[in-house]
Amino acid sequence: MNFNLYGYGPPDRRRWIVADLGVTFGGQDTPGVDIILPDPAWIEDHAEDILGIVLTHAHEDHIGAVAWLWPRLRAPLYATPFTAFLLREKLRERNLEDEVELNTVPLGGRIVLGPFDVEMVTLTHSIPEPNGLVIRTPLGVVLHTGDWKIDPSPLLGEVTDAG
């Protein structure tokens, strides 16, 4: 149920980016519940200050809540091609494909969202196109890893960009 917020700026003018918007799955302690969504209530009150929702990779625990919660956040989406393709299908299932701004970012691409300069860094994981995010701001750099492992010979996709 990954759902991360990064904020920049003084409290009255703070801007936000969201990194991942995923679900988790019900278990024995939640009988009858298939999926569980993160609670966006706090950031929903600041939805107009969200500059973008950046998705690191296409696992359900990272993108599974997008089509459910986007109507409450309404910010543009950013993802590399494989993740964007799967997102588009999920948005279509909920009749949102014409409403949502879904931006496809090339592998290794950069997105400037207000004070955030976000670089997609190719990693290896268990799905195509896992990305870490190097989030540069005027005050410092944050490395948002997403999910990763160091796999020098992935069956599919590129090796980790160690540079």
Ligand SMILES: [Zn+2]
């Ligand atoms: Zn994953």
